[in-house]
Every structure is written in C-alpha cells, then in structure tokens.
Amino acid sequence: MAEQLITLDEFWSLRDQFPVIDARSEKEFDQSHIPGSINIPILNNTERIQVGTLYKERGPEEATIKGFELVGPRFHLIIKDTVKHFPEKKVIIYCWRGGMRSHILAWLLTMVGFDIFRLKGGYKTYRTYSFDLVRKDWNLIVLGGKTGTGKTRLLKKLQETGEQIIDLEGLANHKGSSFGAIGQPAQPSVEQFENEFAETLHKLDPKKSSWVENESRKIGRLILPDNFYHQMLASPLIDIYRTEQERINLIVEEYAGLPSDELILAVLRIKKRLGGLRTSEAIQAIVEGNHEAWISNMLVYYDKAYNFDLDKHESGKTIQLDLSGIDEETSTKKLLEAKSQFHGKHTDSTD
Incomplete structure (x- = not known):
C-alpha cells in the first residue's frame, strides 16, 4: 500500500474518516496532542532524550542510527499493536514536525498493507493553527x-x-x-x-x-x-x-x-x-x-x-x-x- 502526505486542510476533512496516530513519546502526548488521537510512540521518553542528545552533540546521522538501534527490536511489537487497534489498515499519522518518527511508523505499516496519510509539518503545524484560532x-x-x-x-x-x-x-x-x-x-x-x-x-x-x-x-x-x-x-x-x-x-x-x-x-x-x-x-x-x-x-x-x-x-x-x-x-x-x-x-x- 502507499503513504500520502497531507496538508492541515486535508487533515480536517480526513480525520472523520480515519483514526489518528501520534508517533511521539508518551510524555509529549500527555502534555498535549491532537484531540482524539492515539499514542503509539516510536521512541519512548528515555529513548527520545538519548537520540535528541546525540543529535545535538554528534549530528543527525549518528542520531538516526541510534534511533534505529533502540527501536528496531520493537518493530514487530509496534506492527502487531497497530494492526490490533486498526484492523481496517487506514490511518493518519503525525509526529512533532512530520519527520523521522512518523516517517518510520508509516514505512513500517505500509509494509503490512496500511494506507497512510501523514500530516505534513506534524503536530507543530496543528498547534500553530490551534494557538492562533483561540486568539x-x-x-x-x-x-x-x-x-x-x-x-x-x-x-x-x-x-x-x-x-x-x-x-x-x-x-x-x-x-x-x-x-x-x-x-x-x-x-x-x-x-x-x-x-x-x-x-x-x-x-x-x-x-x-x-x-x-x-x-x-x-x-x-x-x-x-x-x-x-x-x-x-x-x-x-x-x-x-x-x-x-x-x-x-x-x-x-x-x-x-x-x-x-x-x-x-x-x-x-x-x-x-x-x-x-x-x-x-x-x-x-x-x-x-x-x-x-x-x-x-x-x-x-x-x-x-x-x-x-x-x-x-x-x-x-x-x-x-x-x-x-x-x-x-x-x-x-x-x-x-x-x-x-x-x-x-x-x-x-x-x-
């Protein structure tokens, strides 16, 4: 199946049709998230700190390799959990900026037949919109x-x-x-x-x-x-x-x-x-x-x-x-x- 990048405008029209997955860590999700979304973290709280620190100290390449090293052994568990929750295999995915974490989750799920709609700009785009709207x-x-x-x-x-x-x-x-x-x-x-x-x-x-x-x-x-x-x-x-x-x-x-x-x-x-x-x-x-x-x-x-x-x-x-x-x-x-x-x-x- 395929992955499709969607804008925030497209997100509003699709969210009533498909469930929404937040690929960020548990702490990020608990702090705030798109209402109605379900948290399936690619990196947990501790792993996110490790990868983030490595990114700042040694750059994106080593951080990416470390991320795969940490999460790779759990790939099968993430797939099983997602299939269990979403048997129809059509979901919207986002992470913080619509980057590595949501991309990895999308890649994993397309391998087992999911149709993926990935939010361009991620949660940051949604949060900018909500911040402005209430003002x-x-x-x-x-x-x-x-x-x-x-x-x-x-x-x-x-x-x-x-x-x-x-x-x-x-x-x-x-x-x-x-x-x-x-x-x-x-x-x-x-x-x-x-x-x-x-x-x-x-x-x-x-x-x-x-x-x-x-x-x-x-x-x-x-x-x-x-x-x-x-x-x-x-x-x-x-x-x-x-x-x-x-x-x-x-x-x-x-x-x-x-x-x-x-x-x-x-x-x-x-x-x-x-x-x-x-x-x-x-x-x-x-x-x-x-x-x-x-x-x-x-x-x-x-x-x-x-x-x-x-x-x-x-x-x-x-x-x-x-x-x-x-x-x-x-x-x-x-x-x-x-x-x-x-x-x-x-x-x-x-x-």
Whole structure:
C-alpha cells in the first residue's frame, strides 16, 4: 500500500474518516496532542532524550542510527499493536514536525498493507493553527448570572435550538469555583485546553454569534487567552436572575451527592475570604448533611464575587433577564428574544 502526505486542510476533512496516530513519546502526548488521537510512540521518553542528545552533540546521522538501534527490536511489537487497534489498515499519522518518527511508523505499516496519510509539518503545524484560532476575534454573546442560575444547562438548551455555544467549563473540566473540580476529570494542560478549545471554534461559523458563559479569566488552574477574555468583557451580556431558593435547589441537585470531605476541602480553600465564623458554620452544615445551609452560606461570598466581576463588563451592553419560576424551555425562548435586541430577529436554524 502507499503513504500520502497531507496538508492541515486535508487533515480536517480526513480525520472523520480515519483514526489518528501520534508517533511521539508518551510524555509529549500527555502534555498535549491532537484531540482524539492515539499514542503509539516510536521512541519512548528515555529513548527520545538519548537520540535528541546525540543529535545535538554528534549530528543527525549518528542520531538516526541510534534511533534505529533502540527501536528496531520493537518493530514487530509496534506492527502487531497497530494492526490490533486498526484492523481496517487506514490511518493518519503525525509526529512533532512530520519527520523521522512518523516517517518510520508509516514505512513500517505500509509494509503490512496500511494506507497512510501523514500530516505534513506534524503536530507543530496543528498547534500553530490551534494557538492562533483561540486568539482570533469572535462574535460572542455572554450568558451571565449568579451561581446556581443554571447557565450551563441553558447553554445546552440553546445548542439544541441550533445556536452556537462554547462550553468553556466543559473544555476545562472545571465549574469555575473552589468546588468546581469535584467530580470532574483532571484538568488538561494549558496547551491541551487550547487544542480542545480550538476544536470547538473550528466547527463554528465565525459570521454567526456564539454563546459563552460568563467566566473569570481563570477556570481552575487554566487561564483563558487574553484576547478571548477581553472579547468576553466587551461583548453583549445577558444577565439572568433566579430567586435564591431556586438557585439553592439547583446547587443541592448538583452537589449534595458529592463526597463531604471534598466539599469541606473546597470550603477550606477559600477560608481567608470567607472568614473563620462562616467557614466553621459551612463545615458544620456539610457534616450534618444540611446542604441548604452551607450552600446559602457560600452564596453570600460568591454573589459578592460575581457582582465584582460584573462591573468589569463594558457598560451599555447588558440586559437583565428575570427567569424566576420559568422552566428551561421557556427560559431558552426568552434568551433568544433577548439576543435579538443585540443581533436582530432570531430565526430558527431550520428556516
């Protein structure tokens, strides 16, 4: 069979048809990779360091020979593993720059009948694209509201109507507060977050508006790209309101079933800002299983923080929308009506 070099533009059209293999080392892959790719390293972490050091000290020829010396005995294992995972024998391959490692893997696999599409420029080309994309200008509409107003749920409802959304908290594996990591997968690296972010943006029509939840610059340990964050501050904001009891009920629904020890640790992380008395009261309520009490306690702090962040938004671009006592379906319709005040009449995606 054959190997074919493909551009990044061709990659986007082919990736839905064929699986993607990352031929870099495990550490490189763990740090960041093209989302959805599977790691089959030609050189493992230790071997990559050895070859890289030799390349710098003695040049490419000796480094290449050393690379074959290290990986050669494993060629049969690499082939067996790849055939096991991809019996249809059609794959896309990349390494760091689209050079030796992906070329070697492609050579190996074509010998056993694979059709190979090798990404020209490798991961570096993809990463340059994703880095630039998350820093471009986007037509945003920001969904704001205090903790517990159900913003993420409404984003999903908006998406069901055909609206474009950017779920930053979903991409970051974090709900944006001291409690935000509980029950979530580990957060990605900053680079991988930007890759996942770019994957979302790549699917959007930049001429249309995209909904995004109001966030601070930092989501857990991840920081939003400066340009995107400043775009959020300057974009139209729909600030939704629900009663405190509605908000408490929603938070109870999401957090009451989580481990109490993790909830207590989350309270302790913001102890300095809560103060000793409020911290003690919240912890006692968690221990007693009185979820309404500790949540009500926390809302005093988070409401103040939200009002502080709200003041950062550009004046004259905010609509206040009361959704008290309204179901999600009706709330979504009201959001679309509010959007029309900024972006003209809403038309259904099926029109």
